Amino acid sequence: xxxxxxxxxxxxxxxxxxxxxxxxxxxxxxxxxxxxxxxxxxxxxxxxxxxxxxxxxxxxxxxxxxxxxxxxxxxxxxxxxxxxxxxxxxxxxxxxxxxxxxxxxxxxxxxxxxxxxxxxxxxxxxxxxxxxxxxxxxxxxxxxxxxxxxxxxxxxxxxxxxxxxx
Amino acid sequence: xxxxxxxxxxxxxxxxxxxxxxxxxxxxxxxxxxxxxxxxxxxxxxxxxxxxxxxxxxxxxxxxxxxxxxxxxxxxxxxxxxxxxxxxxxxxxxxxxxxxxxxxxxxxxxxxxxxxxxxxxxxxxxxxxxxxxxxxxxxxxxxxxxxxxxxxxxxxxxxxxxxxxxxxxxxxxxxxxxxxxxxxxxxxxxxxxxxxxxxxxxxxxxxxxxxxxxxxxxxxxxxxxxxxxxxxxxxxxxxxxxxx
Numbered sequence: 001x002x003x004x005x006x007x008x009x010x011x012x013x014x015x016x017x018x019x020x021x022x023x024x025x026x027x028x029x030x031x032x033x034x035x036x037x038x039x040x041x042x043x044x045x046x047x048x049x050x051x052x053x054x055x056x057x058x059x060x061x062x063x064x065x066x067x068x069x070x071x072x073x074x075x076x077x078x079x080x081x082x083x084x085x086x087x088x089x090x091x092x093x094x095x096x097x098x099x100x101x102x103x104x105x106x107x108x109x110x111x112x113x114x115x116x117x118x119x120x121x122x123x124x125x126x127x128x129x130x131x132x133x134x135x136x137x138x139x140x141x142x143x144x145x146x147x148x149x150x151x152x153x154x155x156x157x158x159x160x161x162x163x164x165x166x
Numbered sequence: 167x168x169x170x171x172x173x174x175x176x177x178x179x180x181x182x183x184x185x186x187x188x189x190x191x192x193x194x195x196x197x198x199x200x201x202x203x204x205x206x207x208x209x210x211x212x213x214x215x216x217x218x219x220x221x222x223x224x225x226x227x228x229x230x231x232x233x234x235x236x237x238x239x240x241x242x243x244x245x246x247x248x249x250x251x252x253x254x255x256x257x258x259x260x261x262x263x264x265x266x267x268x269x270x271x272x273x274x275x276x277x278x279x280x281x282x283x284x285x286x287x288x289x290x291x292x293x294x295x296x297x298x299x300x301x302x303x304x305x306x307x308x309x310x311x312x313x314x315x316x317x318x319x320x321x322x323x324x325x326x327x328x329x330x331x332x333x334x335x336x337x338x339x340x341x342x343x344x345x346x347x348x349x350x351x352x353x354x355x356x357x358x359x360x361x362x363x364x365x366x367x368x369x370x371x372x373x374x375x376x377x378x379x380x381x382x383x384x385x386x387x388x389x390x391x392x393x394x395x396x397x398x399x400x401x402x403x404x405x406x407x408x409x410x
Contacts, residue, residue, distance in 0.1 A: 024382065026259075026310065033311045059315070066315055079313040114309065114321075116368045118382050122260025122310050125319075 026121035031156055033124040035077040036108065039160035043143040046165060049074040054097045060088035060105065070095040077157050082112055082125040093141040093166070102141035107133040110154070127154040130161060141166050195284040202283045205402035208238045211350065213395025218250070220392075227255040230375070234393060236275060244275040246292060252375035261307035263369075267300020269376025271336060283407045285344065292338035296358070298376045301328040304369060327366030332374040334360045334387070348397040356389040 026032070042050040054070035057078050066078055070092075081087045086109045093102045110127040117124050130152045134145050144165035154161045195204045215232035222229040232250030239245055253266040273294035281287055303326050309319040340354025360380065363371045373379055377387050 028312075033309060035313065064315075079311065079315050081316050081319075082309045082311065083316075083319040114307075114368075116370065117310065119258055119370065119372050120382065122258065123307050125309050125311075 024120040026118070030117060030121055031124070032117065032121060033079075033082060034126065034154050034157040035079050036154060036162060037075060037077045037157045037160045038162045038164055039075050040073075041163050041165045043165040050166070052076070052093060052164075052166070053099075054093070054095045056092045056095045058090045058092070060090055065092075065095075070097070075160065080108060080110065080127060080154075085109060085111060091142065091164075102139060104137070104140040104142045105135070106142075106145070109133065128152065130154055132162065202407045204283045204405045204407075206286060206405045207348070207397060207399040207402055209398045209400040210235060210237050211395045211397045213350070213352065213393045215248075215250070215391045215393045217390065217392040218252070227257075229253045232391065232393075234395065236395075239274075242277050244277065244288075244290070245273070246275050246294075247272050248294070250376060254373050254375075256373055258372075260310055262305040263372070264303045264305065265300060265371075265373040265375065267298055267330070267375040269296060269298035269300075269374075271296040271376065273336070273338075275338070275340075283405060287344055288340075288342040290338075290340055290342065290354075292336075292340070292354075294336040294338060294356075295333075296336050296376050297333045298331060298374050300330050300332070300371075300375050301326065302330060302366060302369065302371070302373075303327070325369070327369055330364050330366060330371055332360060332363040332371060332377055332380075334358045334374075334377050340391075342395075348399065350395045350397065352391070352393040352395060354391050354393075356391070358387040358389065360385040360387065 040050050040052045042048045051072050051074050053072050055067075055072070055076060056070045057066045057076070058064070059066075078089065086107060088105065088107045091104045091106060093104075095101055108130070109132075110130045112125045112127060114123045114125055116122070130147060130149075132145055132147065134142065136142070142164055146163040146165070147161065148163055149161060195202050197203075213234045215234065218230040218232050230250060230252035232248055234246065234248040236244045236246035248271040249269070251266075251268040253264070255264045256262070271294040273292055275288070275290040275292035277288045277290045279287060279289035303324065305324060306320065306322045309321070311319070336356050336358045338354050338356050340352055342350045342352040345351050358377055360374075360377060363374065363380070365371050371380055378389050379387065381387075
């Protein structure tokens with residue numbers, strides 16, 4: 001009888017193990033849909049990075065600004081719409097500080113590719129044929145823009161996909 | 167749901183008098199001159215897994231069936247085969263899909279239990295080679311974006327992935343108890359290891375019929391079964407035991 005009891009216990013344990021699941025969570029390290037990374041450069045000295053003071057962005061037609069408070073950095077990453085082939089953003093300089101606020105509108109156009117990541121994360125979008133449309137205005141602050149990647153693809157947001165000169 | 171089935175099985179095992187040994191008389195043991203002689207029945211046993219239809223009844227997202235057969239080759243070894251089909255709808259966090267197909271498992275069971283004379287129960291370990299041919303269908307998905315600035319991008323886009331396959335090795339541990347003449351109830355657990363699988367393009371074999379859930383980063387899987395089978399006796403072999 002002892003053998004049977006032992007085997008039966010093993011069976012019950014194995015049966016109980018069945019309900020255990022691997023931790024299927026999409027962790028932060030897994031690369032997902034990339035954001036558009038912008039690097040700010042000095043127009044007078046193009047190789048040099050220059051911090052954009054009190055910088056914020058807002059999607060055209062949206063009331064909410066992307067950053068909860070304006071940032072001061074040489075780089076910024078903003079999301080692109082995956083459900084459309086374009087995203088229009090208003091880029092604001094000197095938002096809410098002592099200097100005059102300036103705005104520019106950039107329209108980003110691209111194609112998307114849906115790529116499967118994993119069971120936990122599902123699918124991500126990457127961007128191809130990336131392009132920018134920019135019309136300079138007197139109220140603007142951007143002097144020049146450039147897409148550094150000649151392949152026009154955005155697959156991750158660790159390196160900059162757009163240079164803004166001001 | 168599965169608790170109910172397990173409890174039912176334990177209960178039926180207790181009901182069956184086989185393990186208590188009091189069934190000696192009804193299994194036709196003859197005692198002649200201090201030697202008990204029993205004609206062990208050898209034959210083909212055919213069975214059906216009850217856990218799968220039960221799950222199908224309780225779980226709207228699942229349907230499946232498994233038939234099994236084993237043949238007693240000698241005192242300890244029973245070559246066995248299982249065939250089945252499974253159809254499973256699964257809802258993950260960011261997509262919904264369906265997997266359906268058939269599978270077969272071939273192998274042999276080794277009965278480790280030394281029966282009292284007159285009984286033919288089993289406590290066995292089995293090895294199987296399993297393979298499945300199946301297809302998957304992706305129903306809808308939401309693009310994963312860490313950001314919540316734009317509303318979620320939900321796509322209803324049906325994509326079919328066919329001619330998928332999976333091959334695995336399986337270890338089974340189980341019990342088979344004769345509850346009535348030639349009728350056996352069986353309960354077993356399975357430990358599987360995927361050897362190879364043909365993955366679809368831009369998707370994954372996430373649920374393989376016969377293998378169950380295929381997790382990220384692991385080639386192991388588990389399963390279990392609860393079956394009822396009937397032995398078709400073909401011949402008998404005498405088993406003698408001298409009473410001390």
